[in-house]
Amino acid sequence: MAYWLMKSEPDVFSYDDLVRVKREGWDGVRNYQARNYMRVMKRGDLVVFYHSNATPPGVAGIAKIVKEAEPDPTQFDVSSKYFDPKSPLDNPRWDWVTVAPHQRLTFIELERLRAMKPLQSCQLLARGNRLSVMPLTTKEFSAIVKAGS
DNA sequence: GCCAACGTTGGC
DNA sequence: GCCAACGTTGGC
Numbered sequence: 001m002a003y004w005l006m007k008s009e010p011d012v013f014s015y016d017d018l019v020r021v022k023r024e025g026w027d028g029v030r031n032y033q034a035r036n037y038m039r040v041m042k043r044g045d046l047v048v049f050y051h052s053n054a055t056p057p058g059v060a061g062i063a064k065i066v067k068e069a070e071p072d073p074t075q076f077d078v079s080s081k082y083f084d085p086k087s088p089l090d091n092p093r094w095d096w097v098t099v100a101p102h103q104r105l106t107f108i109e110l111e112r113l114r115a116m117k118p119l120q121s122c123q124l125l126a127r128g129n130r131l132s133v134m135p136l137t138t139k140e141f142s143a144i145v146k147a148g149s
Numbered sequence: 150g151c152c153a154a155c156g157t158t159g160g161c
Numbered sequence: 162g163c164c165a166a167c168g169t170t171g172g173c
Binding site for chain 1: 165166167168
Binding site for chain 3: 151152153155157158160161
């Protein structure tokens with residue numbers, strides 16, 4: 001099993017929202033590196049659900065992958081802000097995965113994540129990091145779950 | 150293929 | 162709201 005971290009702005013879609021809707025296609029990823037990570041995610045992989053652009057930012061819970069990558073329908077929806085006129089219908093550029101809630105955590109603020117030893121080399125904490133989907137090591141994942149349990 | 154301009158992300 | 166960092170775009 002693999003572990004991941006995915007960012008969402010809670011004003012747009014929070015961990016609570018995921019609990020409410022039970023499962024959700026992770027739409028709107030428009031970055032190739034993030035997309036490529038989603039393409040290798042497997043059903044059952046666990047995902048740290050991170051609240052970005054929030055006050056404070058931090059980890060809200062754990063989600064799981066319930067459906068593997070498939071074309072993100074919003075890329076073809078002219079009324080969507082994620083519409084991509086350059087994505088060919090016969091060769092969609094962007095994918096999504098479907099996630100479901102797995103375990104709620106006590107909110108772990110970014111400040112606390114920064115202080116955690118096992119996370120020192122995590123991409124999330126790297127200067128200037130903007131990637132919204134990234135892999136985590138088993139050690140990093142366990143440390144986060146432990147901190148929020 | 151280079152690179153300046155531009156847009157976006159995300160912490161503060 | 163500011164701004165540093167970074168990805169993308171487009172002219173050449």
